[in-house]
Amino acid sequence: MSQNRFNISEEQLTQLAERYDTPLFVYDVDQIRQNARAFVETFKQYDLDFQVAYASKAFSSIAMLQVAKQEDMSLDVVSEGELHTAIEAGYPMQRVHVHGNNKSRTVLEMAVENQVGCIVIDNFFEMALLEDVLQEKGQTIDALIRITPGIEAHTHDYILTGQEDSKFGFDLLSGQAEQALNHLMNHESIHLQGVHSHIGSQIFETTGFEMAVEKVFDALKLWYDRYQFEARVVNLGGGFGIQYTKDDDPLPLSQYVHTLVSAVKSSASNHELKIPEIWIEPGRSIVGEAAVTIYEVGAIKEIPNVRKYVSVNGGMTDNIRPALYDAEYEATILNKSDQPIEETVAIAGQSCETGDMLIWDLDVPTIETGDLLVVYSTGAYGYAMASHYNRFPKAAVVFVENGNDQLVIKRETVQDLTRFDMSYE
Numbered sequence: 001m002s003q004n005r006f007n008i009s010e011e012q013l014t015q016l017a018e019r020y021d022t023p024l025f026v027y028d029v030d031q032i033r034q035n036a037r038a039f040v041e042t043f044k045q046y047d048l049d050f051q052v053a054y055a056s057k058a059f060s061s062i063a064m065l066q067v068a069k070q071e072d073m074s075l076d077v078v079s080e081g082e083l084h085t086a087i088e089a090g091y092p093m094q095r096v097h098v099h100g101n102n103k104s105r106t107v108l109e110m111a112v113e114n115q116v117g118c119i120v121i122d123n124f125f126e127m128a129l130l131e132d133v134l135q136e137k138g139q140t141i142d143a144l145i146r147i148t149p150g151i152e153a154h155t156h157d158y159i160l161t162g163q164e165d166s167k168f169g170f171d172l173l174s175g176q177a178e179q180a181l182n183h184l185m186n187h188e189s190i191h192l193q194g195v196h197s198h199i200g201s202q203i204f205e206t207t208g209f210e211m212a213v214e215k216v217f218d219a220l221k222l223w224y225d226r227y228q229f230e231a232r233v234v235n236l237g238g239g240f241g242i243q244y245t246k247d248d249d250p251l252p253l254s255q256y257v258h259t260l261v262s263a264v265k266s267s268a269s270n271h272e273l274k275i276p277e278i279w280i281e282p283g284r285s286i287v288g289e290a291a292v293t294i295y296e297v298g299a300i301k302e303i304p305n306v307r308k309y310v311s312v313n314g315g316m317t318d319n320i321r322p323a324l325y326d327a328e329y330e331a332t333i334l335n336k337s338d339q340p341i342e343e344t345v346a347i348a349g350q351s352c353e354t355g356d357m358l359i360w361d362l363d364v365p366t367i368e369t370g371d372l373l374v375v376y377s378t379g380a381y382g383y384a385m386a387s388h389y390n391r392f393p394k395a396a397v398v399f400v401e402n403g404n405d406q407l408v409i410k411r412e413t414v415q416d417l418t419r420f421d422m423s424y425e
């Protein structure tokens with residue numbers, strides 16, 4: 001179960017909850033580093049060029065990006081805010097890749113001014129905007145084109161991205177990708193380095209990735225034969241699955257690298273193409289299992305013969321995933337792990353939404369108001385997708401490494417919530 005994969009003791013988590021209050025995200029930095037190294041070190045076993053870019057959408061903060069930088073990762077950003085965080089964290093801009101299906105002129109200007117390593121071009125509108133920005137600034141930039149390979153990976157519909165009917169990227173089947181290539185080959189200011197493909201997120205089997213590699217190389221072969229285009233870089237995205245509950249059985253992270261490298265090698269050799277630099281973009285698998293959220297139990301309501309609702313001081317405002325994707329989590333009560341299971345309860349969030357539930361059926365020892373509930377595997381897309389719904393301030397985030405803890409995102413106050421409000425009298 002996920003709690004067995006988390007290394008910070010219940011005793012320390014209890015102390016942290018007392019010191020920093022709840023709700024509280026606690027990240028195990030050692031685990032983040034191990035995950036990053038699992039990818040980087042596995043690539044190093046091969047004689048090829050690679051980049052492992054942390055997909056900062058999973059959890060972006062200055063401290064987090066400093067850790068990613070220390071671990072020699074490149075960085076995927078999607079917005080002005082994520083790029084700004086990278087700048088504040090002192091990220092080497094050459095290692096930053098800019099994504100997004102609706103990049104604003106401002107983010108493109110920021111990217112060009114800071115000379116980021118690469119822009120992943122998503123559509124024709126953006127291409128024209130980028131050309132304009134480059135012309136205005138008299139600069140050039142490296143780019144990849146994002147292609148949708150027409151792969152339907154096994155995951156929730158909302159986190160699928162590689163299928164033909166997608167808002168992301170240039171479609172291979174309809175010829176849009178080839179049209180983009182034609183426009184960008186030998187372009188004056190946009191220097192096309194290769195292609196990008198990301199098939200979706202929380203994917204456990206490797207078949208989808210292997211199929212995507214095949215599709216990408218089929219296209220590259222065609223483009224080589226027709227235009228002598230050779231990709232220097234092939235970015236295969238992220239999406240590697242993690243364990244949320246005991247029903248999830250993820251592969252070791254190294255396995256994804258082995259699979260991708262061997263798929264690239266065999267596709268390249270089948271098509272007599274050079275082996276390009278391989279880039280990947282893991283987000284969830286770097287931080288997901290490396291954090292927990294600690295809540296305090298408040299109201300408890302039992303409906304006889306129906307259900308016992310146990311409300312905690314957080315919910316969809318710090319973890320929208322159950323409401324958005326029916327995502328499932330495991331949790332325990334701190335300091336009661338030695339007590340026998342007595343009941344099955346539903347853990348409810350505190351927002352005014354019936355769907356604001358964190359866990360529908362959780363087996364626990366007798367649960368009481370004031371207990372501390374720890375929910376596992378909340379490190380990815382938790383704080384990152386947090387909202388101010390009902391004007392609940394955002395939680396605090398603490399990093400723990402070698403037994404030492406450090407606050408890395410302060411808890412918001414209610415005063416923070418009205419900071420931008422203007423009076424209307």
Ligand SMILES: Cc1ncc(COP(=O)(O)O)c(C=O)c1O
Binds near residue numbers: 200282284285
């Ligand atoms: C383009 C792109 N790269 C990388 C990621 C990171 O995915 P994950 O967090 O599943 O590794 C995503 C999210 O699905 C994405 O859209």
Ligand SMILES: N[C@@H](CCCC[NH3+])C(=O)O
Binds near residue numbers: 057159202380381
């Ligand atoms: N936010 C989603 C995944 C989308 C990843 C970005 N394309 C999740 O929590 O699972």
